[in-house]
Amino acid sequence: MKAVGYHVNLPIDNPDSLQDLELPAPTPGERDLLVRVQAISVNPVDTKIRKNSAPPAGQAKVVGWDAVGTVEAIGSRVANFQPGDRVYYAGSITRAGANSELHTVDERIVALAPKSLSDEQAAALPLTTITAYELLFDRLGVAPGGGAGQSLLIVGGSGGVGSILIQLARQLTQLKVIATASRPETQQWCRDLGAHAVIDHSKPLAGELLAAGLGTVDLVACLTQTQQHYAQIIECLKPQGRLGVIDDMQGLDVMQLKSKSISLHWELMFTRAMFETADMHQQGKLLAEVAGLVDAGRIRSTASTRFGSINAANLRKAHALIESGKAHGKVVLAGF
The missing domain is CATH 3.40.50.720 (NAD(P)-binding Rossmann-like Domain)
Structure with missing residues (x-):
């Protein structure tokens, strides 16, 4: 599958700071959804991990903790989703990020995406x-x-x-x-x-x-x-x-x-997923509530800047904008 990641920590103006990769597709665990990612947004945490967290030697690290996509497969204990569902979520910082064509995520921190928003607009919201x-x-x-x-x-x-x-x-x-x-x-x-x-x-x-x-x-x-x-x-x-x-x-x-x-x-929104707390499901619940508010016209997407398709060149531009401190709202990308 296509993905964007890095092998070493580098400044964002270095062409190797984020690279286009070909990686094996992930296999969903028993509580996981396998999602085909259609849109992502970029957050400050993406840039912090890219700058400071080195992957194991010889391996690539993929970041990205906001995604909208379609469920392709489900784990044996998944209860609330089916293949074909359009979902949105932020994922877990202890797992691979969503800057990839296929991504696995625990169903407890996922909700159906707002129906009234495009993939890019919805991707701006979860984290x-x-x-x-x-x-x-x-x-x-x-x-x-x-x-x-x-x-x-x-x-x-x-x-x-x-x-x-x-x-x-x-x-x-x-x-x-x-x-x-x-x-x-x-x-x-x-x-x-x-x-x-x-x-x-x-x-x-x-x-x-x-x-x-x-x-x-x-x-x-x-x-x-x-x-x-x-x-x-x-x-x-x-x-x-x-x-x-x-x-x-x-x-x-x-x-x-x-x-x-x-x-x-x-407040660290990764805490519940990181420690698999007893109330971890509250994140999926609150995302469902907000999707309802969006579809009722009470909450709007915060997407403000679009950088085109999901590839290394565009993600480097997005990371650079986040690091500049001049972004407002959310930066989004869609399609591989």
């Missing part, structure tokens, strides 16, 4: 949707339909996770949603997705909130550069507020949270 949903409801502890009288500050509102988090918070809670973005086009993107207000994270956050007449907030979802914004976030949060984070940080001083009794919550 960021799971991250945003778990961050909002499981980590920050907002009750579905709740949040009346409370405010949520989303730092990095125009990125992949922020773009879906704005929508989920508006559609499924009563929170006042404040997003951050630093450029006119990304600020407008956040407003179009439903943010009640947008402030500039290139300026001190507390000052921006004050200038907008917003004051302190109850919840913060910091999706990028948490260390850079950390002191300002603490200033912005009300006493007993909650801070949810997804990015990598070294040496974060949690003692700074003590005086306000601020709680810190990590």
Whole structure:
């Protein structure tokens, strides 16, 4: 089968950083679906793995944790899908990625793809949707339909996770949603997705909130550069507020949270699949819920940039854009 992967960790401007490959087709395990991949999207995790995770000697590593495709075969214990089903999912970081013609994935973290979206549009959603949903409801502890009288500050509102988090918070809670973005086009993107207000994270956050007449907030979802914004976030949060984070940080001083009794919550959407937790099936369930919201016209795809077919040259361009920090929404590719 065709695939895109790498043998050594290289900068993305090196032609060998991602290569077109021919690999054996995978065999589904007893809980697996064998999916013929039709579209993918690219996430920051793809670039981090490509730069830092070396494959075993003599082998290639395939990344990619967002896919839409058609089920070709199922394992002996699969209960909820049949060949021919059109599905979407993010997969598991402990398994091969989906930048390949055929891919295996545990059925518990899969759902039928939204019927109203193209393959590219649907491929933009799974990883960021799971991250945003778990961050909002499981980590920050907002009750579905709740949040009346409370405010949520989303730092990095125009990125992949922020773009879906704005929508989920508006559609499924009563929170006042404040997003951050630093450029006119990304600020407008956040407003179009439903943010009640947008402030500039290139300026001190507390000052921006004050200038907008917003004051302190109850919840913060910091999706990028948490260390850079950390002191300002603490200033912005009300006493007993909650801070949810997804990015990598070294040496974060949690003692700074003590005086306000601020709680810190990590979100990694791969945790359930990585440890095969008892509630692993909740990821498939939430993806099914969001597919219903999409088909009802309440949630829109966050696909914003299309790079053509799935091959090494196009994926190198996609990785380069993600690494530049200038992408908004999601980068998608379709077809081999």
